[in-house]
Amino acid sequence: MKIICLVKFIPDVENIQFDKKKNVLMRENAKLTVNPDDETALAAALKVKELAPDTSVEIVTMGPKGVTRKFQDLLRRDVDKGILISDALYVGSDTYATSRILGAYLKTQQADCIFTGTHSLDGDTSHVPAQIAEILGIPQMNNVITLDMDQLLQGKALLQVNSEGDTLHFQMNLPGIISFEKSREYKMPYIRYEDFQRDVSDKIKIFSNEDLQLKEEEVGLTGSLTEVSRTFMKEVSKKDSITVKNDDEGIERVYQFLKEKGYL
Amino acid sequence: MKKCLIYAGNENAKEAVDLIEAVDHLYGQVNTRIYGFGDPKVLKSLEGYFDVLIRDEGSELQKNDMKFDIINITNCLEELYQAYDFDSILIPANYVGRMVAPRLSIRLETGLVADVTAIESDGENIELIRPAYSGKLMAAIRNRGRGPLMMSVRQNVFQWEKLRVEKSQWKKFPFKNIEASEVTLLWTEGQEAMEDIRESEILIAGGGGTARYFDELEDLAEALQGRVAASRKIIDQEIAPRSIQVGQSGKTISPKLYIAIGISGAIQHIEGLKNLDHLIAVNKKRHAPICSIADLVVEGDGKEFIEKLLRRIHRKDQEK
Numbered sequence: 153m154k155i156i157c158l159v160k161f162i163p164d165v166e167n168i169q170f171d172k173k174k175n176v177l178m179r180e181n182a183k184l185t186v187n188p189d190d191e192t193a194l195a196a197a198l199k200v201k202e203l204a205p206d207t208s209v210e211i212v213t214m215g216p217k218g219v220t221r222k223f224q225d226l227l228r229r230d231v232d233k234g235i236l237i238s239d240a241l242y243v244g245s246d247t248y249a250t251s252r253i254l255g256a257y258l259k260t261q262q263a264d265c266i267f268t269g270t271h272s273l274d275g276d277t278s279h280v281p282a283q284i285a286e287i288l289g290i291p292q293m294n295n296v297i298t299l300d301m302d303q304l305l306q307g308k309a310l311l312q313v314n315s316e317g318d319t320l321h322f323q324m325n326l327p328g329i330i331s332f333e334k335s336r337e338y339k340m341p342y343i344r345y346e347d348f349q350r351d352v353s354d355k356i357k358i359f360s361n362e363d364l365q366l367k368e369e370e371v372g373l374t375g376s377l378t379e380v381s382r383t384f385m386k387e388v389s390k391k392d393s394i395t396v397k398n399d400d401e402g403i404e405r406v407y408q409f410l411k412e413k414g415y416l
Numbered sequence: 417m418k419k420c421l422i423y424a425g426n427e428n429a430k431e432a433v434d435l436i437e438a439v440d441h442l443y444g445q446v447n448t449r450i451y452g453f454g455d456p457k458v459l460k461s462l463e464g465y466f467d468v469l470i471r472d473e474g475s476e477l478q479k480n481d482m483k484f485d486i487i488n489i490t491n492c493l494e495e496l497y498q499a500y501d502f503d504s505i506l507i508p509a510n511y512v513g514r515m516v517a518p519r520l521s522i523r524l525e526t527g528l529v530a531d532v533t534a535i536e537s538d539g540e541n542i543e544l545i546r547p548a549y550s551g552k553l554m555a556a557i558r559n560r561g562r563g564p565l566m567m568s569v570r571q572n573v574f575q576w577e578k579l580r581v582e583k584s585q586w587k588k589f590p591f592k593n594i595e596a597s598e599v600t601l602l603w604t605e606g607q608e609a610m611e612d613i614r615e616s617e618i619l620i621a622g623g624g625g626t627a628r629y630f631d632e633l634e635d636l637a638e639a640l641q642g643r644v645a646a647s648r649k650i651i652d653q654e655i656a657p658r659s660i661q662v663g664q665s666g667k668t669i670s671p672k673l674y675i676a677i678g679i680s681g682a683i684q685h686i687e688g689l690k691n692l693d694h695l696i697a698v699n700k701k702r703h704a705p706i707c708s709i710a711d712l713v714v715e716g717d718g719k720e721f722i723e724k725l726l727r728r729i730h731r732k733d734q735e736k
Binding site for chain 1: 547605660667709720724
């Protein structure tokens with residue numbers, strides 16, 4: 153079985169700094185991490201491989217070459233191959249253009265299934281998995297929390313999905329895209345001690361537009377069908393709050409407030 | 417005249433009706449014609465709100481199986497676009513909508529904006545506003561494609577009540593491109609469905625500060641006949657299920673009363689609060705961001721607050 157995992161490296165959203173004068177995020181200094189949902193997807197793929205060692209797991213990511221070091225860390229697990237799609241032409245691609253680029257690579261591959269995350273913490277549109285599925289003409293499901301591994305190895309995708317609090321069980325035809333949400337069900341294996349420094353450069357292949365042969369007007373800012381016209385920080389309209397302490401007097405104030413407004 | 421399609425997918429008609437406010441922001445005074453398509457049961461409750469309601473005629477459409485059939489829903493919406501040439505297509509950002517919208521954008525070769533929270537428009541130049549980076553930043557986005565303007569919108573972000581037309585026009589549409597379904601729903605476990613925090617008028621929400629006593633929020637919720645909600649920190653620690661998460665990555669809520677305990681109020685959380693009547697913030701730090709939008713700030717420990725307030729409420733009950 154061949155599984156392709158799509159992984160995105162994102163800036164550490166919690167600790168990202170904001171340049172208030174220029175109104176932009178200081179992305180350059182931000183640490184890169186693997187998007188949590190994508191990490192779950194990769195962990196699930198490695199779980200399949202653990203059960204069926206002849207499974208081939210390939211990771212595909214798109215981004216600047218600067219992600220190579222982080223990418224190598226992923227490849228030090230039991231991953232067969234890593235594809236880094238990187239080209240100056242691709243900078244500034246919106247979700248539409250990004251899906252076209254990833255789709256162009258995936259069209260050349262024969263995978264039994266593609267694993268992805270559902271949301272990314274930075275963009276958080278969830279567009280790319282469904283868009284790629286559309287380009288490839290295959291089914292796709294979001295928010296997968298568990299996948300029946302034994303059935304998968306029999307060629308059948310039984311998915312347990314979290315849909316706004318309900319748990320839904322689906323059967324999906326393969327090939328298809330299974331988009332996970334972050335869960336503890338699948339944990340990334342640690343890198344074995346002897347593999348910490350292992351040279352994995354032979355596992356990485358870089359694909360540029362020379363390989364994918366997309367037209368310049370289809371990718372990057374020119375190929376994007378949406379554009380960010382401006383960014384700003386949201387101003388929160390402040391209220392004249394009354395502050396009380398957590399003492400008898402304060403509690404009485406809260407109690408009276410709740411009563412006045414009809415909550416008690 | 418502008419033609420808009422609103423997809424009324426699941427069983428919640430209000431979600432589709434509320435998108436009329438978004439159309440109103442898009443085109444203002446310009447004459448609009450709003451079309452609705454979706455689950456036949458939902459369509460019935462859209463009578464009087466939408467100009468045109470479309471139901472299928474004589475096609476292979478298996479209505480009951482359509483609910484999660486993303487590819488066939490996309491096929492139908494594409495056919496409708498080819499027939500009516502809509503100026504805009506609005507899709508609720510629920511579980512199904514979030515998979516349908518991106519597929520449709522590829523089919524129609526048009527830009528798509530997810531989770532729109534505001535619209536700035538003079539009728540022609542339209543900017544769709546959405547949060548990015550967990551709501552740390554807002555981005556204004558324009559459509560550059562030639563296709564229709566497409567967006568997905570989360571529940572409760574826009575609101576619409578009034579009827580627009582005396583009688584909706586019902587149209588029968590013979591859908592042609594229905595394929596065998598690639599996905600089958602086997603069964604559903606819906607025990608949490610009844611506890612939708614979006615339907616509650618009183619919410620007691622706990623943040624990172626309540627991790628060690630989160631269960632106790634339930635006692636206060638019970639005394640006030642409300643429900644418990646949580647911020648992302650609590651969900652990430654797996655103390656509570658994602659279905660009760662408030663914020664940009666959770667749900668947008670509009671209760672009358674919101675009591676935020678141990679929640680600092682990062683923008684990503686505030687983004688999930690719409691049209692609250694009253695907000696009480698309980699926090700050890702009186703300068704936490706949430707305190708600046710609260711009616712009443714209680715400076716102190718949340719656990720102590722819950723216990724003291726419960727005692728005060730119960731004392732009153734005994735006096736009765």
